[in-house]
Amino acid sequence: MNRRRRTTGGREPRPISDSIQAVTAGFGSRGRAMDLNERWTEAVGEAIAAHSQPERLDAGRLTVVVDDPAWATELRYHSSRILAALNAESGAATIAELRLRVQPGT
Known part of the structure; x- marks a missing residue:
């Protein structure tokens, strides 16, 4: 039986914890959305919150689900104020863009 040795390209093996950390690093944005x-x-x-909710934060883009296209328009109109309010507490502009997704019945 001819077995081939798998090479690491000159790199030393890494601990699995490093790999797990690399994979789960992206989960932090989901926690931020929470x-x-x-x-x-x-x-x-309260009025807008009754018809919308943050869904996901990814690379500075906050995706928000709204229950009606009219509320999507309302959020677009207020987007700069909303982003400023959300970023004010963190002390850094971590959310740069608001994306809206209409899902009736949300």
Whole structure:
């Protein structure tokens, strides 16, 4: 039986914990979105919060689900104020863009 040796390209083997950390690093943005859920009503007001919710934060883009196209328009109109309110608490502009997704019945 001819067995081939797998080479690492001159690199030493790494601990599996390093690989797991690299894979789970992207999960932090999901956790940040969960933090946003807690502050969402304060940032947008009760009326908008009743018709919208943050879904995902990825690379500075916050995706928000709204239950009607009219509320998507409302959020677009207030987007700069909403982003400023959400970023104010963190002390850094971590959210640069608001993306909206309409999903009736949300």
